[in-house]
């Protein structure tokens with residue numbers, strides 16, 4: 183059997199890169215690592231903030247809204263800095 187090197191390379195590309203220490207960032211601020219094919223994953227809820235685990239009632243915001251809010255905060259801080267100058 184003739185070994186086709188190109189075929190080996192192509193098969194290698196089919197498999198996604200595996201990250202044994204992929205970073206998971208939750209909308210609540212909790213971060214942890216997990217084995218995944220994605221290097222960085224953003225989630226809306228985790229075991230630390232889910233009401234089922236915490237036993238507390240909590241407003242569950244979607245990640246997009248949280249990000250928008252954070253962006254707004256950053257913009258406010260930048261405006262404050264500019265004013266000082």
Ligand SMILES: [Zn+2]
Nearest residue numbers: 208210228231
């Ligand atoms: Zn969380």
